[in-house]
Amino acid sequence: MFLLLIIGCSLFAGLSTYFLNNRLNLGAVIASSLMSILGGFLSYMPLSEVLREALPLVIMGASFVGMASEKIAGSYRLITLSSVFFGILFYCTGIFFEGFGGSLGTTAAIAFCSSLGFQELFLKERF
Secondary structure, eight states, X not given: OHXXXXXXXXXXXXXXXXXXXXXXOOOHHHHHHHHHHHHHGGGGSSOOHHHHHHHXXXXXXXXXXXXXXXXXXXXXXXXXXXXXXXXXXXXXXXXXXXXXXXXXXXXXXXXXXXXXXXXXXXXXXXX
């Protein structure tokens, strides 16, 4: 159940950031910042301590995935796949990447690059 919640929050944050960045033309930094602020409010919700600590991190990290430009990502399907990968990686690694230039950014970069690689290797047409 916890994994599904992480993936759901990751999808919401990644897709919302991509929308704010590319459709509303707010820019990548402002779009990610807005999602991170929204995620920060979860710290004050009446949730379990584990969720109050993990979900804001998931939302902030997945917003890094959504910072991709439309020229590179091309579609919502690639951001969707990247967000799901990010949620799974976050769930599996925990704090493994701590100290590698920021664990959330590292995990988001791995998720996005994996999605691009998956697209190039296994799909004949772009997302």
